[in-house]
Amino acid sequence: MSEFSQSLALSASALKAQSARLRHVAENISNADTPGYRRKTVSFETVVGRADKADLVALGRIRLDQSDLNRVFDPSHALADDSGHYAGSNVDLMIEIADAREAQRSYEANLKMFDQTRQMSTALMDLLRK
Secondary structure: OOHHHHHHHHHHHHHHHHHHHHHHHHHHOOOOOOOOOOEEEEEEEEEEOOOOOEEEEEEEEEEEEEOOOOOOEEOOOOOOOOOOOOOOOOOOOHHHHHHHHHHHHHHHHHHHHHHHHHHHHHHHHHHHHH
């Protein structure tokens, strides 16, 4: 496999992984007010040992954040206990926004790398034709 193909494969795998990360961040944000919801965290893994020798990025296991759920005071809520509290979610919107921004920037960087590799490959083909 050529260096160009390996670079394109690496960029494409990173784009796919960051896209999945953004989906999970969006899911966390959309469930921030859902009682009992636990924040999902993602990790990345390197896929090695392939025949083409290109190390790729893959989404690792998705884990639930085991930090304590917020206790919300609302005696009128259907899930409230005798003290008027119920278990909210453990989603912190500031952390989710920061994670979304980081994933977006990483996605954009990988997209630039993909485009640069494509342009270099096209330029090489043009040189070889002359």
